[in-house]
Amino acid sequence: MATPDYDLIIIGAGPAGMAAAVEAGQQGLRCALLDEQEEAGGQIYRAIGRTPLKDEHILGDDYYHGRDLLHAFEHAGTDYRPGTTVWGVEDDLSLDVSRQGRSQRLRTRRLLVATGAQERPVPFPGWTLPGVMTGGAAQILLKSSAMAPPGPIVLAGSGPLLLLVAAQLARAGVSVEALLDTTPRGNWRRAARHLAGALRNPRLLAKGLGLLWEIRRGAIPHLKGVDDLEALSRDGERMTHLRYRQGGHSQERECQTLLVHQGVVPNVQLTRALELAHDWDETQQCWRPRLDAWGETSRPGVFVAGDSGGIAGAQAAEEAGRLAALAIAEQLERIDASARDRLASPLRRRLAPQLAIRPFLDMLYQPARRFLVPEDDTIVCRCEEVTAGELRRIADAGCRGPNQAKAFCRAGMGPCQGRLCGLTVSQVIADQCSEPVDAVGYYHIRPPIKPLSLGELASLNEPDITTRN
Amino acid sequence: MPNASAFERLPCRPQVRVTVFVEGAPVEMQAHDSAAAAVLAAGLLPSRTTPAGDSPRAPYCLMGACFECLVEIDGAPNQQGCMIPVRDGMRIRRQYGARDMHGEGPHGDA
Known part of the structure; x- marks a missing residue:
């Protein structure tokens, strides 16, 4: 097998991804960070490097905290690739990525998904x-x-x-x-x-x-x-x-x-495409990938940090990103387990209060049932204009899950690939069939994870731009 | 179709200006704005209709998830407006229908 290009590829330049890159740099890992946006910051620190607003009072101090993180990230020695879409992941963790209409395959020893949250x-x-x-x-x-x-x-x-x-x-x-x-x-x-x-x-x-x-x-x-x-x-x-x-x-x-x-929910598009184990979080009413204390998933070598692993906010994301980077540094023998644990201890101390407040916030802001399981005439799948009533009808007709629903009524088949309907489709079918959401499951997400032009797909095989191996 | 009221710009630090054309009309934008922001600055609501039911839509999430901001940019349909920065001289048009995300299928009469 070809030598990996990187020790670690991080996907997503929000607080988890940037903090992980900083820690990875400090531990001597060869690290790349891929981000769909043209500018680092994720959604929470969007445009943090140049926000045009004159009055800094409008967005407030918590937003401008992102500047410190961005500054550290810019000095971390990361191979930063903005404007890059990941559209496929192979079994050996090779990533198929696309930038400016051209595709490339990148190889890595470890993968950290830090793709953040999306609004529910x-x-x-x-x-x-x-x-x-x-x-x-x-x-x-x-x-x-x-x-x-x-x-x-x-x-x-x-x-x-x-x-x-x-x-x-x-x-x-x-x-x-x-x-x-x-x-x-x-x-x-x-x-x-x-x-x-x-x-x-x-x-x-x-x-x-x-x-x-x-x-x-x-x-x-x-x-x-x-x-x-x-x-x-x-x-x-x-x-x-x-x-x-x-x-x-x-x-x-x-x-x-x-x-x-x-509220916001984990962006599970990539973790689903990686076929990682996910659990239904009853309090947050969303899916989350199953993680150990370092953020490692059900697939060895694949980590998740930040809100894409469960909603805990930007501060928690920073700590989780650093914890994952430390675990990866230990796995790749840059540090031993005792050094890892010593470095992790202040991070866990800062993480604890961020996690402690979650049950309170999650219960306080749990959405009204009408938004989770809408009335019959409400559109659920915006792309294909499928209503909750239609989902109930197909559930009564024997449709037992979201993947079957695609065939029954095209829900989830539009350009957003289920991002805006996946949660609701699972919940409506589960509710109608009186099944737990866990039993109904979620869409299988298959590559390309993002819509891709045929030209981009074809360019993967052009010798001048394939990986440097 | 009359345009809706436009989004307004708050006081800014000095920015590089670019001119884009939304449905042929010039709109002054800032260099880092997205094409979807230009659509909103021009008040171009709706900015597309759906292939499934011809229903009117406009940018919704602005973070690359919902694909509601699909527009025609410089003649190419199905461009995700919130993910594409404006360029001087960019031409943005409403999109009617247009199902094929690979940009090669039939699209409407825009």
Whole structure:
């Protein structure tokens, strides 16, 4: 077999990937970092090296912390390959990658997946209408382009990011008409049982309370217990208004931009394509790859760090990235096990409070059932326009899982390859069949993991650009 | 189809300016903006229709997951607008239908 090009290839330049690259560099590993974006930072530190916003108060200190990490990464000696898409992984960990329309195969001894999170798909009636975007999308526009959406702006959903986006828009002087909070009222009571863990992270708790205070001070109406959200259009072209229920009353409201959010979930596209073992996380209502204490997966030599291994936030991602790099350095005999454990101990100390607050946050912001298992007329698969009702019908007709659903109704067959419907399809079928989600399973993700032109595929065999072996 | 209100730019540090053409109309952008940002700056909502049901869509997640921002760029259909930086002179058009992600199949009359 050809000599590997690298000791370690990291996929994803967010906090987990950058921190892992820094640690790998310190341990003398030959390391490459591949990232789909043109700039390092991931989504959380998007455009951190050059954000155009003049007023740094808008995004806040936690965002600009990413500068320190980026600086360390830039001096780590990593072979950094931005704008690179990974579209295939072979059994021997060879990666098929594509940059600027040309493909290449890279070989590595160890692989670290640090592909982060994506926003949980938020199906509700009208969510495909132009004018509806995710809260994360609005934040990406703020970070990378200093752009704010047109008003009237309404935010709807649940979770810390929604509060943060509301506060950031307010700091930027952008008027937010209302924050429609869909958090189920019973969540507080269930979350309260985990308050002791939350108190181990007073800094994050204080940040959350600070955001609520900013929203109040910014005079953004914060409507609690909102249900039956619908985006509506008078012209059939784009959203013009909303309907929702609050306190037993149906309300309507003019709206040009609706920013929706129901928390974030691990981006499992690559870990699924690698056929790693995944478990259903009942509290976070999502899949997560099965990991050991160092982030190694069910497939020896393949590691996962950061939110793609389970949602724990940017600070935790940094520590997890470094832990994985240390374990890899030990496996490749750069350090011995006692050095690894000694170096890991301060990382684990910093990681502990980040993990301790999760059960509280996960219970507090667990989405309302309607967003997880939507009503019959709601579109679930945006690409192929498959509704929840159609999924229920095929489940009744004998469809027992998401892969069969593809054949029954094309759900998951569009360009997003199930990224926006996979969770919901599994949950709707499981619910309809009264089976656990674990038993229903998830889409098999097969290469190419990203849509690829035939030219890109063909260029893999051109001798001048194949791997240097 | 009248354009919706456009996204607005907040005060910025000095940036390199480029001009792109959205449905033929010039739009001033900054060098690191994405083509999807240009679509939003131009207020081009909807920016495409679906092949499955001809329904109107616009950029949704802006992080490369949803593929709702597919547009025609410099004549090539199915370009993922949020993943492609603007270039001076780039021509962005609405896309009608267009199923084939390899860019070789039939696409609409855009």
